[in-house]
Amino acid sequence: MRTSVIPFGPQHPVLPEPLQLKLTVEDEVITEAVPALGYVHRGLEALAQNRDFHQMVQVTERVCGICSVLHAICYCQGLEDIMGITVPPRARYLRVIWGELLRLHSHLLWMGLFADSFGFESLFMQLWKIRERVLDIQEATTGNRVISGTIRVGGVSRDMDARQVHWIADQLTWVAHQVRQIEPVLREDFTIRRRTEGKGVLTSAQARELGAVGPVLRASGIAQDIRQTGYAAYGELDFEPVTATAGDCHARCMVRLGEIDQSIDLIHQALDRLPGGDIRSEVRGRPQGETLMRVEQPRGEVVYYIRADGGKTLSRVRIRTPTFANIPVLVKLLPGIFLSDVPVVVLSIDPCVSCLER
Amino acid sequence: MFKMTPQILRNLISGPATRAYPRQIRPPFPATRGRLVNDIAQCNFCGACAVKCPSVCIEVDRHLSRWSFAPHICVCCGVCVEICPRHCLRQEPATGPPAAQKEMVALDAKS
Amino acid sequence: MNHALIILGIGLVAGPLLGGLAGGLDRIVTARLQARTGPPVWQPYYDVIKLMAKELVVVNGWQAFCVYSYLFASMLALILFVMQSDLLLILFTQALGAVFLAMGALASTSPYSQVGAHRELLQILTYEPLLFLVGVGIFLETGSFKISVVMQWKDPLILKLPLLFAALGYVMIIKLRKSPFDLAASHHAHQELVRGVFTDFSGPLLGMIEIGHWYDTVLILGICSLFWATGPVPMAALAAAAYATIILIDNAAARLNWRWMLGHVWAMGLALALVNLICRHQG
Ligand code: SF4
Ligand code: SF4
Numbered sequence: 001m002r003t004s005v006i007p008f009g010p011q012h013p014v015l016p017e018p019l020q021l022k023l024t025v026e027d028e029v030i031t032e033a034v035p036a037l038g039y040v041h042r043g044l045e046a047l048a049q050n051r052d053f054h055q056m057v058q059v060t061e062r063v064c065g066i067c068s069v070l071h072a073i074c075y076c077q078g079l080e081d082i083m084g085i086t087v088p089p090r091a092r093y094l095r096v097i098w099g100e101l102l103r104l105h106s107h108l109l110w111m112g113l114f115a116d117s118f119g120f121e122s123l124f125m126q127l128w129k130i131r132e133r134v135l136d137i138q139e140a141t142t143g144n145r146v147i148s149g150t151i152r153v154g155g156v157s158r159d160m161d162a163r164q165v166h167w168i169a170d171q172l173t174w175v176a177h178q179v180r181q182i183e184p185v186l187r188e189d190f191t192i193r194r195r196t197e198g199k200g201v202l203t204s205a206q207a208r209e210l211g212a213v214g215p216v217l218r219a220s221g222i223a224q225d226i227r228q229t230g231y232a233a234y235g236e237l238d239f240e241p242v243t244a245t246a247g248d249c250h251a252r253c254m255v256r257l258g259e260i261d262q263s264i265d266l267i268h269q270a271l272d273r274l275p276g277g278d279i280r281s282e283v284r285g286r287p288q289g290e291t292l293m294r295v296e297q298p299r300g301e302v303v304y305y306i307r308a309d310g311g312k313t314l315s316r317v318r319i320r321t322p323t324f325a326n327i328p329v330l331v332k333l334l335p336g337i338f339l340s341d342v343p344v345v346v347l348s349i350d351p352c353v354s355c356l357e358r
Numbered sequence: 359m360f361k362m363t364p365q366i367l368r369n370l371i372s373g374p375a376t377r378a379y380p381r382q383i384r385p386p387f388p389a390t391r392g393r394l395v396n397d398i399a400q401c402n403f404c405g406a407c408a409v410k411c412p413s414v415c416i417e418v419d420r421h422l423s424r425w426s427f428a429p430h431i432c433v434c435c436g437v438c439v440e441i442c443p444r445h446c447l448r449q450e451p452a453t454g455p456p457a458a459q460k461e462m463v464a465l466d467a468k469s
Numbered sequence: 470m471n472h473a474l475i476i477l478g479i480g481l482v483a484g485p486l487l488g489g490l491a492g493g494l495d496r497i498v499t500a501r502l503q504a505r506t507g508p509p510v511w512q513p514y515y516d517v518i519k520l521m522a523k524e525l526v527v528v529n530g531w532q533a534f535c536v537y538s539y540l541f542a543s544m545l546a547l548i549l550f551v552m553q554s555d556l557l558l559i560l561f562t563q564a565l566g567a568v569f570l571a572m573g574a575l576a577s578t579s580p581y582s583q584v585g586a587h588r589e590l591l592q593i594l595t596y597e598p599l600l601f602l603v604g605v606g607i608f609l610e611t612g613s614f615k616i617s618v619v620m621q622w623k624d625p626l627i628l629k630l631p632l633l634f635a636a637l638g639y640v641m642i643i644k645l646r647k648s649p650f651d652l653a654a655s656h657h658a659h660q661e662l663v664r665g666v667f668t669d670f671s672g673p674l675l676g677m678i679e680i681g682h683w684y685d686t687v688l689i690l691g692i693c694s695l696f697w698a699t700g701p702v703p704m705a706a707l708a709a710a711a712y713a714t715i716i717l718i719d720n721a722a723a724r725l726n727w728r729w730m731l732g733h734v735w736a737m738g739l740a741l742a743l744v745n746l747i748c749r750h751q752g
Contacts, residue, residue, distance in 0.1 A: 004580045004583070005580070006580045006581070006584075025580070025584075028584065028587075051412060054410070054412075054437075055410070055411075055412035055437075056412075057412075058412035058413070058433065058435050058437070059412065062433075115723075118723040118724055119648050119649075119651065119723055119724025120362075120648070120722070120723040120724075121499075121503065121648075121720070122362065122365075122366050122369075122499075122502055122503045122720040122721070123362065123723075125503035125504060125505060126365060126369070126503070126504070129375050129504055132375075136387075139387050139389070139390055140387040140389055140390075141389065142389070143387075143389045143390050143391035143436065143449075144390070144391055144434065147433075149391070149433075149434070149435045149436060157436065157440060158389070181365065182365065184361045185361040185362050185365065188361055189361045189362060189723070191648075191649055191722045191723035191724075191725060192723050194723070194725060194729065195723050195724075195725065195726075338726060338728075339584065340652075340724075340726040340727070341726070360721070362720070362721040362722075363717065363721045366502040366503070366717070366720050366721060367502075369501065369502055369503060369504040370498075370501050370502050372504070373501075373504075374500070374501065374504055374505050374506040374507075375504040375505075376504070376505050376506055378506060
């Protein structure tokens with residue numbers, strides 16, 4: 001038996017995230033995995049003390065580029081809750097549209113990286129080609145490819161006209177068509193199933209115990225999606241959480257594939273029912289009080305705790321990101337698998353280390 | 359394996375989906391928020407943009423009537439454009455060219 | 470004497486010329502299959518020239534020795550092939566080169582190289598029996614291991630040995646480091662082992678390994694082309710068709726793990742080869 005320690009990260013080509021896993025390997029079987037974190041801590045929570053509460057919106061957007069809109073939505077909802085602001089219906093729908101576009105591109109990005117983790121480069125390229133179109137929609141409507149910067153306390157800062165609504169619907173039809181073409185590959189391809197099925201199995205009891213969130217939780221058969229609480233305009237739209245029962249890497253991929261379809265459907269619904277009216281209500285005074293706000297991100301549930309003491313700046317912003325909740329799952333899943341399956345299992349929880357460390 | 363084959367063959371026939379970037383540039387979307395420009399003749403140096411900017415990249419000196427701006431620190435969020443009372447700020451639909459050094463823009467009122 | 474020198478020259482030049490060209494075409498075709506434009510066809514040469522211009526850093530003397538030996542063995546194998554010598558000799562020479570490469574990786578202590586070399590050895594273990602059976606099949610058909618005899622053969626061997634040719638396909642995928650069997654070192658370093666066996670080679674040494682790989686590519690395509698050795702055109706066509714198919718498979722499959730490779734390639738490859746040989750011998 002040959003035991004060696006393989007450092008997986010923080011600079012590793014297959015995992016474009018500054019996360020280090022110290023893998024103890026015996027003949028290509030992992031016996032222990034120890035995560036080492038803290039490479040990209042930026043102190044964004046501490047910035048709350050010297051940026052005013054409007055400026056914090058831009059800061060929270062930068063907690064994570066991929067989930068930018070949803071961080072901002074969560075933060076703004078928290079402040080709106082503290083200050084008792086009602087958001088105009090049109091703004092709520094626009095938030096849903098941008099939030100779902102974000103989920104769409106995040107899941108396509110993840111699927112590409114996942115394909116790359118088991119060495120399927122052409123699938124990676126194919127998925128990123130589709131994602132590029134989603135980014136184009138984001139840029140044309142919000143003004144930026146990734147960090148959209150349109151969410152404000154009290155509403156949103158940009159509107160869409162009828163022409164844009166049509167254009168988005170057209171583009172999404174193309175995206176849906178492309179995704180439908182690629183779907184059988186992800187679902188049935190022999191080599192992919194060989195690499196993902198039965199790998200990193202998480203039972204629903206374990207998922208509950210370890211506090212898994214997002215697609216990882218849903219792939220273990222627990223239908224829990226924070227969007228069901230009906231924040232923004234989700235209460236007025238029809239959707240069901242996507243679940244799978246196997247709890248392995250393939251099931252996680254299938255859940256995300258289902259959510260891509262679901263997001264496209266939700267955007268179509270929101271575009272159809274987009275109400276007229278204002279997009280921003282006025283924000284007066286200074287916040288005082290505290291709140292806990294939850295939003296469903298592509299990677300799972302994000303929790304914001306905000307506390308304001310009536311000053312221009314907030315006293316505390318605490319962010320619990322979905323990856324933080326899924327790291328225990330990862331540490332549980334790694335021992336006992338083969339070294340060649342490590343990238344697949346690590347990517348299956350969709351780690352976002354920039355989120356994790358803020 | 360056979361599920362992917364039609365996909366890649368279709369790619370082969372339909373040609374690359376990428377652009378030969380420096381030679382072929384996609385025109386920017388009109389809504390894109392790029393580099394910030396100030397029509398300094400309209401500016402009254404109130405300093406509102408400097409106060410609200412989340413990345414603290416604008417500095418306004420009322421006495422010198424000078425508006426200075428650090429384009430490489432700007433995050434193109436558009437907050438300053440929204441709050442400027444004189445509507446003299448505007449964002450071009452493209453970011454500036456890459457540069458080897460951080461640049462500073464200082465505009466003085468033409469008196 | 471003069472004739473032999475010319476052949477030697479052809480062997481030496483053919484490797485980098487055809488191998489590099491094949492590599493460049495591979496990159497363009499792969500890019501097109503992935504809806505990209507891809508690099509210019511000369512890109513492999515640019516890469517190697519750049520590598521050669523870098524500072525020479527070696528982990529230890531063994532590593533450098535192994536790389537030189539690998540390059541030499543690969544060159545020798547191709548030259549022997551061009552000289553139409555004994556097939557068995559060629560196969561053993563190239564196996565020697567492959568083992569030297571794995572030993573070079575083992576010379577450093579990095580776990581990535583170690584595991585990569587381990588896998589490389591497993592890959593050699595997987596494809597060598599098949600390659601040997603291919604030689605045996607050609608021998609049983611033509612009565613000689615000499616390539617010069619095979620070249621005189623009038624009928625295309627592929628018609629008689631189709632299953633053996635399929636088994637050779639496995640060998641080619643492994644040898645050319647293509648999915649689903651690019652286990653020891655994937656082309657673009659996006660795997661759990663970074664670049665597997667190549668992780669600890671850099672600069673000119675890596676450039677030499679690239680050149681050695683060109684020789685290997687030409688050799689394996691050459692062996693493949695023996696299956697239709699009725700003239701230069703069918704030989705080239707068969708090699709090109711096989712290469713194109715392998716690129717297609719590379720782009721339509723994920724990377725599998727070595728346990729599966731060992732079981733599957735041995736079971737399928739040996740079965741294909743043996744069935745073919747037994748059928749031919751009975752009939
Ligand atoms: S807010 Fe407008 S008017 Fe005021 S200083 Fe800035 S650019 Fe000038
Ligand atoms: S766009 Fe945003 S970051 Fe840039 S100057 Fe204006 S407020 Fe500051």
